[in-house]
Amino acid sequence: xxxxxxxxxxxxxxxxxxxxxxxxxxxxxxxxxxxxxxxxxxxxxxxxxxxxxxxxxxxxxxxxxxxxxxxxxxxxxxxxxxxxxxxxxxxxxxxxxxxxxxx
Numbered sequence: 001x002x003x004x005x006x007x008x009x010x011x012x013x014x015x016x017x018x019x020x021x022x023x024x025x026x027x028x029x030x031x032x033x034x035x036x037x038x039x040x041x042x043x044x045x046x047x048x049x050x051x052x053x054x055x056x057x058x059x060x061x062x063x064x065x066x067x068x069x070x071x072x073x074x075x076x077x078x079x080x081x082x083x084x085x086x087x088x089x090x091x092x093x094x095x096x097x098x099x100x101x102x103x
Contacts, residue, residue, distance in 0.1 A: 038085075040084075041083070041084045041085035042085060044083065044084035044085070045083035045084060045085050045087055045099055048080075048083050048084075048089065049083075049089065049097050049098070049099060051078070052069075052072065052078055052081075052089050052091075052097045053096075053097045055072055055077040055078055056072070056091060056095045056097060057095070058077065059071070059072060059075070059077055060095060066091060066093065066094070066095040067091065068091060069081045069088075069089050069090065069091055072091075083099055085102075086102040087099040087100060087101050087102055088100050088102065
């Protein structure tokens, strides 16, 4: 039987060093991601308000009156009337879209 003298691979120490580096990177990045989660949700709500405002104007051009939020969702103008942070959208009598905080 021949022995292979040219064995290649990672040693246990090298694998432990790689795991240590990955762990340090995770410890650094996870708190940053969770810290910015609220900001991401607020920006998502702002974007939904802008989109809903554009859809209100499109509805007004087609029907000559301002819609309710229910008319926008049932008329396929909007898929959802709830912001990522839980706030709901509201349309006043002049067609302005605002976010109402969740109770």
